Structures are given as structure tokens and as C-alpha cells.
Amino acid sequence: RNNLETRISLPHDSSEKFMDRMKAAGEDNAARLVAFYLKSIGVNAQYMNPKDAGLFLSDEYGNARVLPQSYKNLAKLSSVDGIIIFPGFFGYSLSGEVVTFPRGGSDITGSILAASLQVDLYENFTDVDSVFVANPKLIKNPKPISILTYREMRELSYAGFSVLHEETLEPVFKRGVPVNIKNTNNPSSPGTLIVPTRENKTGPVAGIAGDTGFCSININKYMMNREIGFGRKVLQVLEEEFVPFEHMPSGIDDISIIVRKKYLDDDRKSRIMERIAKELMVDSINIEYDLGLVMVVGEGMKNTPGILHQVTSALAKSKINIRMVNQGSSEVSIMFGICEDDVDKAIVAIYNEFF
Amino acid sequence: RNNLETRISLPHDSSEKFMDRMKAAGEDNAARLVAFYLKSIGVNAQYMNPKDAGLFLSDEYGNARVLPQSYKNLAKLSSVDGIIIFPGFFGYSLSGEVVTFPRGGSDITGSILAASLQVDLYENFTDVDSVFVANPKLIKNPKPISILTYREMRELSYAGFSVLHEETLEPVFKRGVPVNIKNTNNPSSPGTLIVPTRENKTGPVAGIAGDTGFCSININKYMMNREIGFGRKVLQVLEEEFVPFEHMPSGIDDISIIVRKKYLDDDRKSRIMERIAKELMVDSINIEYDLGLVMVVGEGMKNTPGILHQVTSALAKSKINIRMVNQGSSEVSIMFGICEDDVDKAIVAIYNEFF
Numbered sequence: 148r149n150n151l152e153t154r155i156s157l158p159h160d161s162s163e164k165f166m167d168r169m170k171a172a173g174e175d176n177a178a179r180l181v182a183f184y185l186k187s188i189g190v191n192a193q194y195m196n197p198k199d200a201g202l203f204l205s206d207e208y209g210n211a212r213v214l215p216q217s218y219k220n221l222a223k224l225s226s227v228d229g230i231i232i233f234p235g236f237f238g239y240s241l242s243g244e245v246v247t248f249p250r251g252g253s254d255i256t257g258s259i260l261a262a263s264l265q266v267d268l269y270e271n272f273t274d275v276d277s278v279f280v281a282n283p284k285l286i287k288n289p290k291p292i293s294i295l296t297y298r299e300m301r302e303l304s305y306a307g308f309s310v311l312h313e314e315t316l317e318p319v320f321k322r323g324v325p326v327n328i329k330n331t332n333n334p335s336s337p338g339t340l341i342v343p344t345r346e347n348k349t350g351p352v353a354g355i356a357g358d359t360g361f362c363s364i365n366i367n368k369y370m371m372n373r374e375i376g377f378g379r380k381v382l383q384v385l386e387e388e389f390v391p392f393e394h395m396p397s398g399i400d401d402i403s404i405i406v407r408k409k410y411l412d413d414d415r416k417s418r419i420m421e422r423i424a425k426e427l428m429v430d431s432i433n434i435e436y437d438l439g440l441v442m443v444v445g446e447g448m449k450n451t452p453g454i455l456h457q458v459t460s461a462l463a464k465s466k467i468n469i470r471m472v473n474q475g476s477s478e479v480s481i482m483f484g485i486c487e488d489d490v491d492k493a494i495v496a497i498y499n500e501f502f
Numbered sequence: 503r504n505n506l507e508t509r510i511s512l513p514h515d516s517s518e519k520f521m522d523r524m525k526a527a528g529e530d531n532a533a534r535l536v537a538f539y540l541k542s543i544g545v546n547a548q549y550m551n552p553k554d555a556g557l558f559l560s561d562e563y564g565n566a567r568v569l570p571q572s573y574k575n576l577a578k579l580s581s582v583d584g585i586i587i588f589p590g591f592f593g594y595s596l597s598g599e600v601v602t603f604p605r606g607g608s609d610i611t612g613s614i615l616a617a618s619l620q621v622d623l624y625e626n627f628t629d630v631d632s633v634f635v636a637n638p639k640l641i642k643n644p645k646p647i648s649i650l651t652y653r654e655m656r657e658l659s660y661a662g663f664s665v666l667h668e669e670t671l672e673p674v675f676k677r678g679v680p681v682n683i684k685n686t687n688n689p690s691s692p693g694t695l696i697v698p699t700r701e702n703k704t705g706p707v708a709g710i711a712g713d714t715g716f717c718s719i720n721i722n723k724y725m726m727n728r729e730i731g732f733g734r735k736v737l738q739v740l741e742e743e744f745v746p747f748e749h750m751p752s753g754i755d756d757i758s759i760i761v762r763k764k765y766l767d768d769d770r771k772s773r774i775m776e777r778i779a780k781e782l783m784v785d786s787i788n789i790e791y792d793l794g795l796v797m798v799v800g801e802g803m804k805n806t807p808g809i810l811h812q813v814t815s816a817l818a819k820s821k822i823n824i825r826m827v828n829q830g831s832s833e834v835s836i837m838f839g840i841c842e843d844d845v846d847k848a849i850v851a852i853y854n855e856f857f
Binding site (some may be wrong): 167305314373375378381389398402442453466470471473475478 | 549600632653656657660668669675676703720724725726727730731733734737738741742746747748749750751752753754755756757758807808810811814815818821823824825826827828829831832836837839853
């Protein structure tokens, strides 16, 4: 309670600073409490303050990124004797303010610590027994995944797997530290191991994910592919309007830009349409909504001929119309663009085909 | 002979000017001769000089483009009585010099005339009975194509159909004039009609084309898709090195740029690889050679579910590994990236599947 009172009483010149300071209180006090309890029962444990340990973050409140020097600072913790209880979710800016990570923040702290200390294994305790091949809300008792590569996990996360937030894996990925996702409520379950590389013992497909909320800006211009700089200029317009693009499949005289609908409010949409039509003198431009993406992911797919054929079979049998296919850019995934409403049906169909 | 002597004796301050003047002699004199002959047998025909008619071109010798005012000038020819014999392949620069079109030049002249005069039909006489569904060198007696849309023709031309040069169709396409490709040596054959739109009476696939000589620059970077401007910057590097890109399929952390090998000499290649690696701080970059593209083209494909499945079936049966698939950007085609050496085999397999 003392701690909370101090946090409140400290001068707060900006509401976001204050917000971050308060948000971090739960994790910080829980860590202090656990350390206190462990010590009280005779365990050699201690609370470690992130500032003392040197976990420095960018001063983007609520959305901080780790600063590179933190890795070196935290590596020194290896010389500390006994168990360290390190609070997750926050660190300190170089000016000494509390700053918090984005969503999944405590996992990020763990990942940074694991990477700094070059540990053998980063155990991440969550609330599921493992990562599953497909969403358990769609498939009854889906197959658990015992082992995945970082790349596979990353592609699955992109299209809706939400066990670990995307940023979480970056620190451990960069240093090759394996991650074990385990269930807090069932710690004896082996969970899912995420590793740099793996042998393929489980068949070509590792997981199937799907996400909705995409749309496709379709542009047509006769002789487009002879016009040097066309694609670059389209992307430049999007960049200037702060709309990140997801994919850009192109034909000969056609180009489609897949973007997430949430970035395309009405104002931006009409501005982008107008600018592209005018600045690039296109023959036609339109937006197709209701696009969903389904990713079929697996390290084994590259060496298994006929995968695409198997997936398209499954989709054809379920009468799902394929609007877009993107295979080959990534070695570990094939992406299908279909109607949003078909995404769940497609995941079930593909699951039943392979499992 | 007089004409030739004049051409030679005219001052030639530049070799390319002289070259174009000489290259145009054949077409010009043939036109004069035909007009003279027709008149001699009593036909109301006359030779028309492109300068008098107002066919003005950019002064890019050997690679000229038509200037917009030409269309208006040539439209006036509709008031001329009788048959006009108009020499193909060349026009005049605004400074009065003879300039020639690129490859397929006489077809371009015809197309410009047809567009200017808004004719009902542009008959283009060549040396084949029609456009065929697939290359007659690969398939014995392939099905002739009786009717094609401009879009279909354009996609097929891109991947190796060489009946009409790409630029040829642009003028008529822009004004919606139908083209009839006929055989000079067999004028009674109906040939192939190229039209703005068509009803689909012949099945989903209209033609199958393939081309070799592509390569794929594969770039990987963890969290690439979160980096705004990444794709644009890659394209900018290529543009600055004067390498046009064909396609840019992208995964989550991967992007591939398909380019024609001929643009990528060793110098440029290493410069591009270095710049992308350094300026974009990628995790890995490599080039995959020996890429061939096969295009399956047809206006009817969009409304026929299962096409992709049928094509992948055919390729799987022939044990052809699919490296890349691009469907959905163009409504009238699906593009497959396969090993160059498999292109012919793939065309045969797909042909046998659909015809």
C-alpha cells in the first residue's frame, strides 16, 4: 500500500506517464510479495528492480521497445546468487520513468531476460496446455503441437494464433533460445516447444490459422508492367497515408494491395483512391471488402509435392471459392484469400484433410 | 531506285537517323508499288505518305511512340475516296525525319489507323491460321482460338505468345476496335477475333502460355511486415538500378521479387544484393535462378470454382513441383512459378487437362 501511495503522490506532469506508473504497480508489487514470501520460507530468493538491473526501454508509454544496452546489463544477472523474482511488463526510460510494454508485456520481459542470459530454455507459463494445430473453438479436441519453429509460430501468430504476441518471440529468436509454452494450471503437461529448427516427424502441415478484416485495393492499367516504378509509386501513396500493406499480388496489367480494413477509414480510403487514380493514371481502381486470409503453415511443406493440390481439394469439396493464392514467397506457408465468412469453414476443411 | 538513291544521298548527320530512313524504304516502296499496280488495273487506289497524312512519332529512332495528335490527323483520311495504300512501320518526327516503330512496327501502324478511323474491324494479316490455345511446337494440332478478349491476349503475350507484339494492341484496345488475326496464305480461314468483351462459350481456359528466363530475389527479415515502407524501399533500390520487377509475392517475414534474368547482370546483381542487405538490414537475401512462369488464361475462370484445383492436379500428376502461385490479382489468369526446365511439360499437362 505504501508503494501505491508513493506512485500516486509522485508528480505527474503527463497522464500517460502516470498511467504507465500505475499499470506497472500490479506486476511490481506481486514480484515483491512473491520474493518476500519465498524468503520467509527460507528460499534464497530476491526481488530485482528493473531499473537496478538495467532494463531500459524507449519512452513510448504503453508501447515501449527494449533498448539494445539492456541485453548487456541484464546478462550480469547471471552472477546473482539464488532465485531472482523479476517483475514483468515494464522497464524504465533513460530518464528514469516507468514505461510499459504493449500487449503481452510480461512475456516480452521474460523473453528479453532469457535472451540476455542465453538460457537453455525459456519456459513461458500461460493458460493452455499447448498450442493447437487449429483454433479449439472451431475444432473439437484439435491435435496439440509438440514442437514448432519460430518461423512457423510467427506465420501462425500473424493469422490469428494469439498464444504469444508477435513481439514476444523476437528477443529469443535473435539469440536462438528455445521457448516452452506451458500451462500454469497443468504444469505437468509438456506444452509446446518453439525452436530455431526442427526435424519433421509430424507431416507437412504444422498448423492452420485464419483471420478476417482484410480488403483488397485492385488496380488495373493497360501496359502497367511496362511502366517502371508503378508498384513503388502505389506503395508510396499508401505509406504517405500511413496505411501499412500486407501483400501485393500482381498480374500483368493488374496489381492488388491487401491491407487491413482497420487502417482504411472513409477519409483515407477516398484520398488513396483519388491519389492513385490521378497520380498513376490508372484505367480502373476498386476496393473489395470481406477478405479473409487462411494460412497453412509447416516446415515440411516445401519438400512435399502436392500440398497445394490437397488444400485446394479440401476447399473445393467444401465449395469455398478461392479469391487469391500466395505460395512461394514464404517457404513455410501458403496463404489463401477467401470470403471472410468462409474462413472458419475453410480451417475445418483443411484440418480434416490433414489430421 | 530513284527513291533509294535519294534516301542515300540525303545528308545523314547521325547513323540512327540514316538507319531508320533506310529501314523504312522497303515498306514505303512496296506501298507505292502496290498503289501503282492497283491504279494500272483500274482500281481507285492511292499511296498515302505518312507525313502528308500526319502520322507523327516521338523522335526515338527504331523505338518510336505515336504522338497523340496523329489520331486526329489520321481520322481525316475517312474522307478520302477509294482505297488508301498506307506504308507500315514508320512515321515522321515533328522535325520531319523518318522514324521507325519497334518490333512489330507495321502491325502498330495498322492498329493506329484502325483506332483513328474508328473502324468496325481491324484485320491483321500474319502467317498463321489463328492464335492457338498452346504453342503448336509443343502440342500437335492444338485447338485454335476463335475469340479472345484484349485482356486474355495481353496476358498470353506476356508469357510467350508472340503472334502480335504487346504494343500493337494498345491503340485499338483504347478505342475498343475489334481485331481479326488472319493468315495471308489462307485468307479464307476465319482466324482469331480479339474483342473488348466476349461471352464464354468455350470453357474456362482460353489459352496456356509459358516463358523462361526469370529469377527470384528472396528476402527474409524477422518482423518485416511490421516495418512500414519495407516493400517500397526494396522496389526503390531496383528502380534506381534500372531493373523492372515482374511480381512481388510476399509472406509475413519474406518477400520475393521476380525479375527477368536479362536485366540482372553480375554487376547489378551484386550491387542490388549489397544495397538491400545493407540499407534494409535484412536477415537473409538470396537469388533463385531457373524460374519459369506458366500462365493459364481465360475470362471464364473467375466464375468456375475448382480451376486451381484442376491445374494443380495436372501438375501433380506430371510430378511438376510448384514453386510459386499467384492467383487473384488478375481476374483472367493464374500464374505458376516452376522450374524453367518444366515449363514445356507443364503446358502439355495443363493442355491435356482442359482440352
